[in-house]
Amino acid sequence: GIQVEQSPPDLILQEGANSTLRCNFSDSVNNLQWFHQNPWGQLINLFYIPSGTKQNGRLSATTVATERYSLLYISSSQTTDSGVYFCAVAATDSWGKLQFGAGTQVVVTP
Amino acid sequence: GAGVSQSPSNKVTEKGKDVELRCDPISGHTALYWYRQSLGQGLEFLIYFQGNSAPDKSGLPSDRFSAERTGGSVSTLTIQRTQQEDSAVYLCASSDRGGTEAFFGQGTRLTVV
Numbered sequence: 633g634i635q636v637e638q639s640p641p642d643l644i645l646q647e648g649a650n651s652t653l654r655c656n657f658s659d660s661v662n663n664l665q666w667f668h669q670n671p672w673g674q675l676i677n678l679f680y681i682p683s684g685t686k687q688n689g690r691l692s693a694t695t696v697a698t699e700r701y702s703l704l705y706i707s708s709s710q711t712t713d714s715g716v717y718f719c720a721v722a723a724t725d726s727w728g729k730l731q732f733g734a735g736t737q738v739v740v741t742p
Numbered sequence: 743g744a745g746v747s748q749s750p751s752n753k754v755t756e757k758g759k760d761v762e763l764r765c766d767p768i769s770g771h772t773a774l775y776w777y778r779q780s781l782g783q784g785l786e787f788l789i790y791f792q793g794n795s796a797p798d799k800s801g802l803p804s805d806r807f808s809a810e811r812t813g814g815s816v817s818t819l820t821i822q823r824t825q826q827e828d829s830a831v832y833l834c835a836s837s838d839r840g841g842t843e844a845f846f847g848q849g850t851r852l853t854v855v
Contacts, residue, residue, distance in 0.1 A: 663841050673831060673849055680843035728773065728790040728798050728840040735784055
């Protein structure tokens with residue numbers, strides 16, 4: 633099956649800093665999503681981005697499908713950005729099955 | 743409803759008992775997914791429904807696990823003869839069709855004692 637690797641595994645930021653999270657995947661995809669799992673365990677949709685670039689407030693994401701990676705940018709980080717960020721993909725030959733990466737644990741300190 | 747709804751939120755059961763977990767997808771969504779998240783771990787795919795059919799059930803860990811979906815809406819995940827290693831958060835998601843944006847419920851935390 634498709635492999636999904638996220639980096640870095642952990643990230644500690646001071647409030648106000650910018651950061652980039654990366655997601656590499658091993659096969660062609662027709663679905664790529666970024667999620668934020670908050671401390672209560674809820675998965676919050678950030679982006680549905682199988683290709684291209686999107687922005688939502690302080691967050692933006694870029695997926696280069698031909699090179700099999702996606703980037704999530706967090707600008708001017710806030711303590712509420714803390715949590716685990718997951719990348720999930722569905723391969724084109726298995727489009728019903730979202731495969732999750734291991735996540736990046738982000739801690740934003742005041 | 744407005745979002746994916748799962749019940750119960752928490753379930754504590756004795757080892758060996760059967761449990762049923764319920765998922766109400768977003769209205770009109772034809773695709774439904776079950777995932778499991780063990781403590782401090784990532785999300786493990788269990789099964790995917792398109793309508794009432796399950797084209798991919800490759801993630802079900804053993805024959806103690808089964809799932810069904812009726813009327814193209816509500817789904818039930820059943821775990822028979824629960825074991826301690828079944829303790830996890832079980833998450834359900836839905837999308838308007840396979841391959842499109844999936845939305846997750848709040849999960850059911852299952853504890854087997």
